[in-house]
Amino acid sequence: MKISERVERVPPSGIRRFFELTEELDDVISLGVGEPDFTAPWSAREAAIDSLERGRTSYTANRGMAALREAIAERSRERYDLDYDPDEEVLVTAGASEAIDVAFRAFVDPGDRVAIAQPSYVSYVPGVTFAGGEPVPIPTGEADDFELTAEALREHGAADAEALVFCYPNNPTGATMSKQDLEPIAAFAREHDLTVLADEIYADLTYEGDHTSIATLPGMRERTVVFNGFSKAYAMTGLRLGYALAPPEAITAMNRVHQYSMLSAPTTAQHAAIDALDNCDDAVVEMRSQYDRRRRFVLSRFDEMGIDCFTAKGAFYVFPESPWEDAEAFAEALLDAEGVAVVPGDVFGAGGEGHLRVSYATGMNELREAMDRIERFLD
Numbered sequence: 001m002k003i004s005e006r007v008e009r010v011p012p013s014g015i016r017r018f019f020e021l022t023e024e025l026d027d028v029i030s031l032g033v034g035e036p037d038f039t040a041p042w043s044a045r046e047a048a049i050d051s052l053e054r055g056r057t058s059y060t061a062n063r064g065m066a067a068l069r070e071a072i073a074e075r076s077r078e079r080y081d082l083d084y085d086p087d088e089e090v091l092v093t094a095g096a097s098e099a100i101d102v103a104f105r106a107f108v109d110p111g112d113r114v115a116i117a118q119p120s121y122v123s124y125v126p127g128v129t130f131a132g133g134e135p136v137p138i139p140t141g142e143a144d145d146f147e148l149t150a151e152a153l154r155e156h157g158a159a160d161a162e163a164l165v166f167c168y169p170n171n172p173t174g175a176t177m178s179k180q181d182l183e184p185i186a187a188f189a190r191e192h193d194l195t196v197l198a199d200e201i202y203a204d205l206t207y208e209g210d211h212t213s214i215a216t217l218p219g220m221r222e223r224t225v226v227f228n229g230f231s232k233a234y235a236m237t238g239l240r241l242g243y244a245l246a247p248p249e250a251i252t253a254m255n256r257v258h259q260y261s262m263l264s265a266p267t268t269a270q271h272a273a274i275d276a277l278d279n280c281d282d283a284v285v286e287m288r289s290q291y292d293r294r295r296r297f298v299l300s301r302f303d304e305m306g307i308d309c310f311t312a313k314g315a316f317y318v319f320p321e322s323p324w325e326d327a328e329a330f331a332e333a334l335l336d337a338e339g340v341a342v343v344p345g346d347v348f349g350a351g352g353e354g355h356l357r358v359s360y361a362t363g364m365n366e367l368r369e370a371m372d373r374i375e376r377f378l379d
């Protein structure tokens with residue numbers, strides 16, 4: 001069977017490879033996955049069960065249930081000053097992943113250059129490639145606290161791009177960007193007429209300072225698409241629910257792709273999501289405070305071991321420097337010797353080399369044991 005050249009060009013996910021290695025071993029502690037160890041709040045699960053008991057098993061409107069779009073718009077306005085019309089400016093999708101994918105397909109023409117701040121979530125480069133675009137990596141580094149800078153954009157050719165993708169709080173580094181730091185990025189986007197695709201799925205998991213969306217900066221609302229979802233803050237990864245916020249013409253274009261590929265996001269999950277927004281704030285606060293405790297613990301243990309690690313301020317990852325020059329060799333040897341799985345940073349692209357991504361979305365006891373094992377491995 002002929003496989004498309006676009007698909008042939010995209011290698012299998014580097015994270016997957018590490019998952020597969022862990023499956024062959026016993027007694028593995030995985031700090032490799034980007035998935036909450038919590039279960040979705042009970043009340044959201046109950047809403048899902050209730051929707052099934054009532055037989056709500058049909059498609060919803062393509063754009064998502066009106067009640068959910070309203071709840072999303074209200075929450076985004078209250079919490080992040082993002083003012084979007086629920087009828088025309090919100091699209092509910094099967095996870096943020098689908099929102100990102102339909103955005104690439106809606107906005108990228110063959111050969112379009114799309115700048116991607118890296119290290120980055122692993123789906124952006126393949127997503128742009130599948131859409132026929134040309135990914136343009138824009139490295140960020142520890143010297144700038146893994147924040148995107150206008151200098152990096154200029155230096156790496158973003159001025160000629162059609163669009164710019166970035167994610168703060170960031171997967172894999174845990175970096176965040178303040179309003180002040182976003183201003184030059186917004187100025188660059190305005191000057192070079194870039195569409196900005198801002199993945200803010202970790203916005204509710206910000207531990208130091210407040211989250212600012214670039215869409216709230218002057219002149220940015222009309223050129224930005226904001227992605228968010230329920231997977232991370234609400235521990236609802238398996239329910240597959242996300243959304244995009246953008247001006248009407250952008251949502252209409254994205255919905256054109258979405259309505260032919262997905263029809264509508266999962267109905268049961270939409271009922272759970274309405275409940276999550278209505279009733280689960282306390283659960284999110286509790287999960288966030290536990291992540292924060294773990295974050296501090298992991299950072300302090302790396303510090304005690306003499307491993308240089310930038311102070312991650314959001315998401316649930318830290319991104320220490322690899323104790324060995326070859327981070328992949330280190331990750332494999334650590335897995336082999338001590339059964340601790342971490343992901344080499346180069347999997348996430350430019351700027352990630354020589355680092356490791358360590359997820360602390362793992363219970364405190366396991367985390368303690370994993371850090372002890374890493375320390376033992378280094379001795």
Ligand SMILES: Cc1ncc(COP(=O)(O)O)c(C=O)c1O
Binds near residue numbers: 095121201242
């Ligand atoms: C930055 C980022 N965006 C999007 C996603 C996908 O989220 P969802 O489960 O909503 O598709 C992830 C999942 O790891 C992520 O880390």
